[in-house]
Each structure stands twice: as structure tokens, then as C-alpha cells.
Amino acid sequence: xxxxxxxxxxxxxxxxxxxxxxxxxxxxxxxxxxxxxxxxxxxxxxxxxxxxxxxxxxxxxxxxxxxxxxxxxxxxxxxxxxxxxxxxxxxxxxxxxxxxxxxxxxxxxxxxxxxxxxx
Numbered sequence: 001x002x003x004x005x006x007x008x009x010x011x012x013x014x015x016x017x018x019x020x021x022x023x024x025x026x027x028x029x030x031x032x033x034x035x036x037x038x039x040x041x042x043x044x045x046x047x048x049x050x051x052x053x054x055x056x057x058x059x060x061x062x063x064x065x066x067x068x069x070x071x072x073x074x075x076x077x078x079x080x081x082x083x084x085x086x087x088x089x090x091x092x093x094x095x096x097x098x099x100x101x102x103x104x105x106x107x108x109x110x111x112x113x114x115x116x117x118x119x
Contacts, residue, residue: 039104042064042108043109045066045067045105047112047114057106060109061102061106063105064105068098068102072094073094076093076094
């Protein structure tokens with residue numbers, strides 16, 4: 001959604017021919033797999049943090065912001081410093097992610113249950 005609606009014009013302008021390349025079926029499948037892995041890691045982080053911070057929304061938000069820092073902020077800085085991504089695109093993606101990941105973590109935490117916990 002971010003690439004399709006929010007960044008479409010910026011991505012097209014950044015492409016060598018002035019238009020964003022078509023996404024292949026393989027690339028779409030790889031992206032979907034990556035996003036699913038992020039979701040698994042996010043719920044794993046939440047589960048790992050529960051003993052220290054307790055179950056609930058606060059811990060989910062901390063888990064979401066932790067993954068955001070690791071996957072969005074650090075990667076965005078690295079890609080910007082190497083010139084692979086324009087700073088504006090990395091910034092917009094980072095801002096988007098700082099809201100997206102805590103919301104996703106809250107959703108994952110809503111469904112996560114330890115053994116013996118009531119649903």
C-alpha cells in the first residue's frame with residue numbers, strides 16, 4: 001500500500017527511465033513471504049518480552065518499535081548512506097513503519113496466548 005499509493009510518484013521519479021518498473025509475480029511472492037516473516041518475528045518479540053514487561057498493549061508497542069528500529073530505521077540509514085534509496089523515500093518509509101509496526105504488534109498480541117491462558 002505504501003509503495004502503491006503514497007510513494008508511487010517518488011518511486012517512478014527515482015527509477016532510471018522515469019517510471020516505476022512492473023513488479024513480477026516472483027517479487028510479489030517474495031515480498032509477501034518477507035512480510036509474513038516480519039509478522040512471525042514481531043509476535044516472537046512480543047512473546048519474548050512478556051516475562052519482563054508483562055502481557056498487554058504496552059509490551060506489544062515496545063515489540064513493534066523494536067522491530068521498526070531494527071528493520072526500518074537501521075536499514076533505511078544504511079540504504080540512504082549507500083545511495084540505494086533517496087533520503088526522502090527512506091524517511092517516508094520510516095515514518096510509515098513507526099505507526100504500522102506497533103499496530104501490527106497490537107494485532108498479533110491480541111491473538112497470542114501462552115499455554116493455559118484463556119482466550
